[in-house]
Amino acid sequence: MSTGSDRRSSTSRNPLRRKTVAMRPWDWSFPSAPVSHREVISAQPAEPTGRPPLLMVHGLAHAAWCFGENWVPAAAEAGFPAYAVSLRGHGGSAGARHLRRTTTRDYVHDVLQTITELPEPPVLIGHSNGAVVAQLVAERYPLRGLVLLTPAPMHSAVGDLVAIGKDRPADLLRAVVGQTLSMEPDILFEGLDPQTARTYSDRTGPESPLVQWELLLRRRVGPIRCPVLVVGTPEDRLVRPADVQRTADTYGVEPVWFPGMGHDVMLDAGWEQVLDTVLAFAADLPAWGSAPVR
Amino acid sequence: MGAGPHGLSALKALLQNGIEADGFERESDVGGNWNFGAENSRVYESTHLISSKPFTQFPDFPMPDSYPDYPSHRQVKEYFERYAAHFGLRDRIRFSSDVVRAVPVDEGRAWDVTVADRVTAQETTYRYAGLVVGNGHNWNPKIPDYAGRSEFRGEVIHSADYKGPEVLRGKRVLVVGAGNTGCDVAVEAAQNATHAWHSTRRGYYYNPKYMTGRPSDQVADSLLALRLPLGLRRVLFKASLGIAVGDLTKFGLKRPDHKFFETHPIVNQQLVYYVGQGDITPKDDIDRFDADGVVFTDGSRVDVDLVVFCTGYLVRFPFLEQDWLNWKDDHPQLFLQMFTPSFDNLVVSGLIQPDSGQWTLAHWQGILIARVAEALRVRPSVAHGFLSRSAAEADRRYSAGAHYKDSTRHYFEVAHQDYLRALQDAIHELEVSA
Ligand SMILES: Cc1cc2nc3c(=O)[nH]c(=O)nc-3n(C[C@H](O)[C@H](O)[C@H](O)COP(=O)(O)OP(=O)(O)OC[C@H]3O[C@@H](n4cnc5c(N)ncnc54)[C@H](O)[C@@H]3O)c2cc1C
Ligand SMILES: NC(=O)c1ccc[n+]([C@@H]2O[C@H](COP(=O)([O-])OP(=O)(O)OC[C@H]3O[C@@H](n4cnc5c(N)ncnc54)[C@H](OP(=O)(O)O)[C@@H]3O)[C@@H](O)[C@H]2O)c1
Numbered sequence: 001m002s003t004g005s006d007r008r009s010s011t012s013r014n015p016l017r018r019k020t021v022a023m024r025p026w027d028w029s030f031p032s033a034p035v036s037h038r039e040v041i042s043a044q045p046a047e048p049t050g051r052p053p054l055l056m057v058h059g060l061a062h063a064a065w066c067f068g069e070n071w072v073p074a075a076a077e078a079g080f081p082a083y084a085v086s087l088r089g090h091g092g093s094a095g096a097r098h099l100r101r102t103t104t105r106d107y108v109h110d111v112l113q114t115i116t117e118l119p120e121p122p123v124l125i126g127h128s129n130g131a132v133v134a135q136l137v138a139e140r141y142p143l144r145g146l147v148l149l150t151p152a153p154m155h156s157a158v159g160d161l162v163a164i165g166k167d168r169p170a171d172l173l174r175a176v177v178g179q180t181l182s183m184e185p186d187i188l189f190e191g192l193d194p195q196t197a198r199t200y201s202d203r204t205g206p207e208s209p210l211v212q213w214e215l216l217l218r219r220r221v222g223p224i225r226c227p228v229l230v231v232g233t234p235e236d237r238l239v240r241p242a243d244v245q246r247t248a249d250t251y252g253v254e255p256v257w258f259p260g261m262g263h264d265v266m267l268d269a270g271w272e273q274v275l276d277t278v279l280a281f282a283a284d285l286p287a288w289g290s291a292p293v294r
Numbered sequence: 295m296g297a298g299p300h301g302l303s304a305l306k307a308l309l310q311n312g313i314e315a316d317g318f319e320r321e322s323d324v325g326g327n328w329n330f331g332a333e334n335s336r337v338y339e340s341t342h343l344i345s346s347k348p349f350t351q352f353p354d355f356p357m358p359d360s361y362p363d364y365p366s367h368r369q370v371k372e373y374f375e376r377y378a379a380h381f382g383l384r385d386r387i388r389f390s391s392d393v394v395r396a397v398p399v400d401e402g403r404a405w406d407v408t409v410a411d412r413v414t415a416q417e418t419t420y421r422y423a424g425l426v427v428g429n430g431h432n433w434n435p436k437i438p439d440y441a442g443r444s445e446f447r448g449e450v451i452h453s454a455d456y457k458g459p460e461v462l463r464g465k466r467v468l469v470v471g472a473g474n475t476g477c478d479v480a481v482e483a484a485q486n487a488t489h490a491w492h493s494t495r496r497g498y499y500y501n502p503k504y505m506t507g508r509p510s511d512q513v514a515d516s517l518l519a520l521r522l523p524l525g526l527r528r529v530l531f532k533a534s535l536g537i538a539v540g541d542l543t544k545f546g547l548k549r550p551d552h553k554f555f556e557t558h559p560i561v562n563q564q565l566v567y568y569v570g571q572g573d574i575t576p577k578d579d580i581d582r583f584d585a586d587g588v589v590f591t592d593g594s595r596v597d598v599d600l601v602v603f604c605t606g607y608l609v610r611f612p613f614l615e616q617d618w619l620n621w622k623d624d625h626p627q628l629f630l631q632m633f634t635p636s637f638d639n640l641v642v643s644g645l646i647q648p649d650s651g652q653w654t655l656a657h658w659q660g661i662l663i664a665r666v667a668e669a670l671r672v673r674p675s676v677a678h679g680f681l682s683r684s685a686a687e688a689d690r691r692y693s694a695g696a697h698y699k700d701s702t703r704h705y706f707e708v709a710h711q712d713y714l715r716a717l718q719d720a721i722h723e724l725e726v727s728a
Contacts, residue, residue: 019721020661020722021718022353022654022658022717022721023714023718025516025518026519028348028349028512028515029348029513029518029519031512034359034360112354116358117358118380119379120380140353140354223725288310289309289312289381289382
């Protein structure tokens with residue numbers, strides 16, 4: 001495991017970073033449709049600890065359960081109010097019927113809505129495509145901190161798709177025609193016993209084809225002013241380590257690597273170490289509103 | 295100072311960027327205009343937003359999905375309470391604290407702010423490096439004067455004191471002015487009074503709340519997103535109103551004396567309906583009062599029991615010298631409607647009246663204030679370079695090409711997209727040089 005957490009990227013000189021966006025005419029004219037119900041799995045510390053709340057956002061085809069399984073209770077145990085949300089059309093949230101028309105913008109809306117229900121600004125934790133959503137949230141909302149777990153690249157996932165195609169051409173073809181990317185156990189996990197891995201894999205559901213295709217776009221983000229932590233694994237079969245590195249470069253930080261783990265770092269054997277790293281990052285953040293002027 | 299939406303968002307932006315700040319609010323709660331019943335609140339029982347959620351809300355704190363397109367003033371108040379709680383602003387605001395005086399000291403490098411506690415009446419003076427003013431501009435009633443007004447034996451109120459329809463019941467009511475307040479009060483008079491007359495000094499366009507099943511401001515924003523020019527947008531809006539309602543003069547309403555987007559938009563579907571039902575009689579401008587009623591400029595006359603002036607508000611800063619705000623023509627002229635040429639550390643937030651929702655603009659004004667404050671601290675030359683334009687650009691308007699009708703209420707009118715783009719550019723200017 002290697003660390004390195006230069007808190008903030010220094011400038012907007014990085015080509016992937018962009019200037020503040022105040023003009024969002026399409027968001028004003030075609031806002032995301034409201035959702036009637038959102039599933040939020042949460043756990044609170046036994047007594048108030050003053051630690052920031054953690055909000056966890058899942059990736060493609062997953063739902064809040066993937067964090068609810070281990071991370072939410074363990075984080076609360078460690079003194080952090082912990083929340084995991086199911087994006088629309090996933091898990092226990094409404095919107096399954098409209099899943100095929102759902103876009104990343106809708107997910108951003110869902111996460112912002114969930115944030116406004118929290119008592120104070122959270123640390124946002126996004127996994128895989130949830131990390132894309134989290135970065136788009138972070139450019140709109142003043143987070144305490146941002147954690148990107150095996151983040152799908154904002155600079156286009158074409159490379160990852162090509163890599164998937166070399167290994168598993170049928171999976172690539174399915175994704176191209178709009179079916180959900182394969183979430184077979186061997187793709188997500190390295191260290192789990194086969195039965196648990198199978199159980200988790202079976203819990204994944206369908207994904208919006210539009211959201212999958214959007215991953216091919218090259219997006220620029222920013223500015224993101226909160227501290228950022230990036231987590232990757234060298235064995236990841238969905239997001240190439242080079243892409244994790246590039247995401248980290250965007251923020252001027254070094255990724256923290258967890259060799260021997262699969263893409264789903266919050267479920268795979270060894271999730272405790274990853275969570276420890278995340279909690280150490282979160283515990284160390286300056287209180288909201290007290291950060292020094294840069 | 296002020297814990298309405300503009301004061302709150304400025305306080306939040308400063309704290310978010312690590313700049314120490316305190317808030318002072320005269321009332322015991324946040325919400326400003328939306329704190330129903332408070333001294334400076336101008337909403338009445340039935341007030342709902344006329345701008346729909348997406349542009350009205352703070353972009354980093356959207357209104358809940360459970361809110362309707364056009365929330366009520368109670369929901370809006372609750373929204374501001376949640377915003378203040380979420381960002382920990384309450385602890386930073388001193389409530390029941392009336393700012394009575396603010397004076398520059400140390401050659402303008404600091405401000406002495408004198409605050410009167412509303413409970414104990416005790417005055418305390420605090421010193422700050424900068425002052426952000428968010429006292430609102432919709433509280434000080436504008437009441438026109440007319441010949442014979444002192445002879446009139448009926449009742450006269452301003453909409454500032456209008457809280458609900460009880461005062462209208464069983465009376466012959468004349469409503470003056472066709473801002474959004476005047477139109478709402480005329481409709482409530484149609485529903486509650488014996489009869490309603492509505493005096494306006496010009497004709498207007500009455501926009502619906504919905505078009506093609508969507509809030510009409512969202513339809514308007516789609517046209518802007520497509521970057522359609524002003525002329526074409528005018529044609530489209532006129533055509534859609536033409537189909538939905540048609541020629542207003544057939545109802546006895548005046549023909550508008552101006553083009554679309556030249557007056558602050560009215561959003562009211564009911565007024566035309568009640569005129570059509572005969573419950574509201576449109577009238578000309580008032581010429582004079584007599585003992586029992588009012589004579590209009592067309593020579594007609596009616597007996598009335600109650601006159602409600604919905605003639606809007608005049609901007610005032612009772613705790614500041616007007617000169618410090620580049621006061622001309624009975625209002626301040628400020629760079630980006632915010633910055634005065636007189637001081638680098640005095641900013642006004644909220645001196646805008648957008649043709650759409652307001653709190654997206656409040657948010658970005660707050661962010662700009664924080665960027666300027668940061669720059670003043672760590673890169674004074676950048677800040678001064680930016681602020682040096684205050685004098686030259688003080689009279690720049692953000693009307694997207696429209697010529698607003700000459701009226702006190704248009705001093706602060708802005709086309710929301712035009713103004714926001716200017717704020718965005720200003721933020722970029724300070725970010726790039728950061
Ligand atoms: C009837 C009505 C309906 C409206 N509807 C809409 C709408 O649909 N959509 C929309 O976007 N906008 C609407 N507006 C505009 C609305 O006024 C603004 O959106 C917003 O409330 C202005 O915020 P502000 O913070 O500038 O001022 P305010 O909300 O007026 O807040 C100013 C605050 O400063 C405090 N204060 C003033 N003087 C002092 C002092 N000396 N010391 C201490 N505290 C002081 C006041 O008590 C108050 O709390 C409406 C306005 C009115 C009057
Ligand atoms: N959400 C809501 O439901 C709601 C409700 C009410 C108000 N508002 C908002 O609150 C703000 C204030 O609105 P408002 O309606 O109180 O005031 P306003 O917009 O200033 O309207 C004042 C009206 O009175 C007229 N007037 C002004 N001076 C006059 C004079 N000397 N003689 C005759 N007529 C005169 C104006 O005519 P001119 O056309 O000549 O200027 C205008 O029609 C606006 O931003 C408005 O949109 C919102």
